[in-house]
Amino acid sequence: MYSHFNPFASGDAWWQHLLMLVIAAILGYIIGYISAKSKADSLRAELQALEIDIDECQQSKKEVIAVTPPVAKAAAVVAPLPTPAVVTTPDDLKVVEGIGPKIEKLLNQEGILTFAQLAEASPERIKEILVAAGTRYVMHNPATWPEQSALARDGQWDALKTWQDELNKGRTH
Structure with a gap:
């Protein structure tokens, strides 16, 4: 009943499919070629603009060198390096x-x-920083942070690790 809608029902339908594939390939090639050509043109324009910028930069460098007066070696004042x-x-x-x-x-x-700066900071100052940051940070207790930082600053990593094993989230029990 609906066999006339099936393109494979007739024996010579294969050439129609082949023709559609060839047309699709040609259209794809043309579209790709146009797209690549426009991309290449935009890249050439960008390259040309960059070359102009380089030429201007080199020209301004030559002008600076030409404007700078030569300094006699005997009269040169050696300024201390900053x-x-x-x-x-x-x-x-x-x-x-x-x-x-x-x-x-x-x-x-x-x-x-740094650890040195944290070791020098008082727990009160650190608490002020935490309070100013918002309610989310108020619960933290920085009482041991300067002492831990002093151990880290001095390279006493084993002592720091031992002490941290005794701490609970930075607090003494």
């Missing part, structure tokens, strides 16, 4: 029991980056 700013590498404050990533971030924002 002392480099001390760069503090932050310590992993999460080593201290009771400090997690969020509290470490709070302390870092307040300028406490």
